[in-house]
Structures are given as structure tokens and as C-alpha cells.
Amino acid sequence: MTNDLSPRQTWTRDEIRAVYELPLDQLFARALAVKAANWPDGAVQKSQLLSIKTGGCPEDCGYCSQSAKFDTGLKAEKLMPLDEVVETARRAKANGADRFCMGAAWRSLKERDLPKVAEMITAVKAEGLETCVTLGMLEDGQAEALKEAGLDYYNHNLDTSREYYGEVITTRTYEDRLETLGRCRKAGIKLCCGGILGMGETREDRIGLIHELSKLTPHPESVPVNKLVPIKGTPLAGSEEIDSVELARAIATCRIVFPQSWVRLSAGREKMTQEGQALCLLAGANSIFVGDRLLTTPLPGMDRDERLLESVGGSCAKC
Ligand code: SF4
Numbered sequence: 001m002t003n004d005l006s007p008r009q010t011w012t013r014d015e016i017r018a019v020y021e022l023p024l025d026q027l028f029a030r031a032l033a034v035k036a037a038n039w040p041d042g043a044v045q046k047s048q049l050l051s052i053k054t055g056g057c058p059e060d061c062g063y064c065s066q067s068a069k070f071d072t073g074l075k076a077e078k079l080m081p082l083d084e085v086v087e088t089a090r091r092a093k094a095n096g097a098d099r100f101c102m103g104a105a106w107r108s109l110k111e112r113d114l115p116k117v118a119e120m121i122t123a124v125k126a127e128g129l130e131t132c133v134t135l136g137m138l139e140d141g142q143a144e145a146l147k148e149a150g151l152d153y154y155n156h157n158l159d160t161s162r163e164y165y166g167e168v169i170t171t172r173t174y175e176d177r178l179e180t181l182g183r184c185r186k187a188g189i190k191l192c193c194g195g196i197l198g199m200g201e202t203r204e205d206r207i208g209l210i211h212e213l214s215k216l217t218p219h220p221e222s223v224p225v226n227k228l229v230p231i232k233g234t235p236l237a238g239s240e241e242i243d244s245v246e247l248a249r250a251i252a253t254c255r256i257v258f259p260q261s262w263v264r265l266s267a268g269r270e271k272m273t274q275e276g277q278a279l280c281l282l283a284g285a286n287s288i289f290v291g292d293r294l295l296t297t298p299l300p301g302m303d304r305d306e307r308l309l310e311s312v313g314g315s316c317a318k319c
Contacts, residue, residue, distance in 0.1 A: 004030065005037050007260050011214040017207045020253045024245070031252035031284040034259045044309055045099065045262050045287040047132070048092035052080045052120065053104035059136075059171045061159070062235040063199055063228055066105040072233035079104070082119055089124045097290055100124050101132035101155060101192075107171070108137040118149035125150035132192055137172065137180045143187035153222060154184040155192040161208025164201045168236070174212075181216065191220035194266070197250055198228035198242035206250050214257050222287065223254050223261045225280075227268025244276030248283040255284025262287040274308060281312045 019027065035042075056076030057066045065072045089100045102120060109117070121131050132153035133146065143154070158177055159165065165174050181191055193216065195209045213223060227247055230237045254263045264287035265280045272280075290305050 004034050004256055005259055007219045007258065009215055009217050009219075011211065011257055013207060013211045016211050016214065016253065016257060017204075019256055020203070020207050020210070020249060024249070027249060027252045028283060031255040032282075034256050035284050035286065038259050039286055042313065043286065044281070045264075046097045046290045046305075047099040047101055047264070047287065048088075048095070048097040048290055049101040049103055050080075050085065050088050050092075051105070052085055052102045052117075053077065053106065055105055057105035058107050059169065061169045063168065063196060063231065064234060065231040067234070070233045070235070072231055076105075079113065079116060082116070082123060085120045086123045086127065089127050089129055092290075093127055093129055095290065097129065099130040099132055099153070100127075101134065101153070103134045103155070104136070106136040108139070109135045109142050114142060114145055118145060121146060121149040121151050125152075134192075137176055138183050140183065143183040143189055147187045147189050151189055153190045153192045154180075155222075155224070156180050156184070157194050157196070157224065157226075158209060158212055159195050160199060160201050161205035162212060163208060164199075164205040167201075168199055190222070191216070192222035192224060193220040194222075194224035194226065194254075194264070196226040196228055196267070197247060198239055198268070199236050200239040203246070207253075210250070210253055210257055213254075219258050219261050221261055222264060223258050224264040224266035224287075225251050225254060225285070226266040227272070229268050229271070244272060244279055247276070248279045251280050251285050252283040264288060274304070274311065277308050278312050281308070 054077040055066045055074045056068050058068060060067055060069045065074045092100050117133065125131050130152045131150055132155055133151060134155035156177060160168055162174050181193060184191060193213060197206055227242060228236060228239055251263060263285050265285040266289055269277055
């Protein structure tokens with residue numbers, strides 16, 4: 001309990017399990033104490049995510065509509081033109097987003113695409129938004145080029161525990177992911193790194209994921225906690241749904257383990273009740289994705305988001 005208010009990399013898996021499995025009232029009380037001390041204004045950060053290159057991805061992430069390996073009915077598209085990206089970013093800002101994330105369905109960033117993405121980053125930054133991209137794996141020098149273009153955050157999730165990872169994806173390793181995260185850190189880019197729950201993993205895998213994330217030095221500045229959105233045609237489409245209390249438990253644990261990081265209630269909100277989402281915000285989440293879509297899956301939309309934030313008394317991070 002003594003170290004709850006400052007980030008530390010010394011968490012053991014047993015310690016994280018003990019937190020995760022506290023009686024719910026004690027877990028929430030502890031998470032709320034951390035939140036009150038580190039985030040006294042109760043602000044909720046809003047990000048908007050745009051798919052700048054949809055579908056046709058050679059990777060086999062078992063949850064993803066964009067993998068070319070699964071028949072999900074999604075049509076592959078080319079890289080979006082710069083003006084469309086900037087227009088969407090402007091609208092996002094007008095709707096209250098303060099961070100704009102651009103996602104491309106690539107295994108890794110190709111040298112030929114780097115200048116185009118760099119141009120997008122610079123243009124979005126010039127609109128007064130924080131910038132984030134998720135482009136797959138990075139090679140030496142690419143993170144530096146993205147940073148130079150004005151990149152604030154790189155999103156690259158660990159997805160799940162080390163043990164369960166092979167059930168979800170086979171075309172890139174856990175180590176590959178950690179290497180890309182390391183390259184971003186070396187280039188001075190902030191990290192957005194979390195995982196997806198409800199992919200058929202056990203609670204122990206959820207604890208394992210949080211433990212792996214806790215070892216990153218420093219901790220990711222943003223920790224997205226996604227709830228699987230089952231996509232017909234993907235191998236994980238039939239996974240047992242994770243309930244909102246278990247999701248809130250994972251979020252409260254993240255709040256405690258990552259006291260100074262944004263913890264984002266990320267994908268999967270569309271299918272959750274208002275009460276389930278509110279529970280996750282009460283558990284310590286202080287960031288959400290806004291807009292109509294999250295890459296290729298729907299989001300609840302602005303009106304429902306406003307009602308949600310009003311219901312828990314949260315304001316946007318920049319209001
Ligand atoms: S999650 Fe990303 S890397 Fe994996 S298949 Fe989907 S687009 Fe490709």
C-alpha cells in the first residue's frame with residue numbers, strides 16, 4: 001500500500017494477483033485513493049482513432065477484422081490521403097478530442113510509407129492535437145523519424161500474457177513487440193500499450209499481462225484496456241464474453257499498478273451498458289476513445305459519451 005502513489009517496476013506477479021483479487025470494495029477503495037492523489041481534477045482524456053490504412057494485413061491477430069488471413073468481409077483500402085486525415089482530425093478536435101491516433105493495418109512500417117505518415121503526423125500536430133500512431137513493428141531509425149515529425153505517442157499493445165500470446169497471434173512474437181516499444185522509448189516517444197480482455201484467456205493471463213506491462217521502464221503513459229469486440233470470421237469470434245465487473249477489476253488493478261498513466265476504457269464500449277461503462281470509470285479509468293468508430297468497430301457516439309461522462313461527473317481533460 002505504501003508505494004501505491006508512485007510508479008514502480010518491482011511489482012511481482014503475486015502482488016498484482018493479490019490486488020486483482022481483493023474484495024471488490026477494497027479494490028475500488030484502493031484504486032480510488034490512487035486516482036484521487038494522482039488525478040485530483042477527475043478529468044477524462046478523450047482520444048479519437050482513425051484508420052488511415054484499412055484491411056489486407058498479413059498478420060494473424062485472432063481478434064482482428066483487418067487480417068487478410070480471415071474472411072471477415074472487410075475490403076482492403078489504400079493509405080488515406082493527407083487532406084482527409086487532416087479534415088477528420090479537425091472534426092475530432094471540434095468534438096472535444098485532445099489526442100488523435102492514426103492506425104495502419106501493416107505488419108511493419110515500410111520506408112516508402114514513412115514520409116507520408118510523417119507528413120500526416122506533422123499536419124495533425126499543427127491542428128493543436130496530441131499525435132499517436134499505430135503502424136506495426138518499427139526498424140532502427142524509424143521511431144526517430146516519427147518523433148522528428150512531431151509524434152507524441154506510439155501505440156503497440158502486448159495484447160495478453162506471455163503464456164497465452166501464442167493462442168492469439170503466431171506471426172510476430174512477444175519479443176518483437178517489446179523491441180518496437182524499446183525503439184520508441186529510445187527515440188523519446190511516449191507509449192500507449194495495453195491489451196485485450198475476453199479473448200478466451202484466464203484471469204491469471206490478465207494478471208500476467210498487467211505484470212508484463214508493469215516491467216516496462218518507465219511505464220506506458222497510456223494503458224488501453226480493450227474488451228474484445230467479436231468479429232465474425234476471426235478465430236476468436238466465439239470467445240466467452242468478459243463481464244463488466246471483471247473488466248472493472250482489471251481496470252482498478254491497472255489504476256493501482258500504473259498510478260500516473262492514463263488508463264483507457266478502450267474498444268468494446270459500444271456493446272456495454274451505460275452502467276458497465278460507468279463502473280469502469282469509477283474503477284479508475286480516466287481515458288476513453290470518442291468518435292463513431294474505433295478503426296473498424298463502432299463506438300457509442302458523442303451523445304452517449306457525453307451522458308456517460310455527465311453521469312460520473314467527469315470532465316474532458318482540457319475543459
Ligand atoms: S491487429 Fe494490427 S497487426 Fe494484427 S492483424 Fe490487425 S491490423 Fe494487422
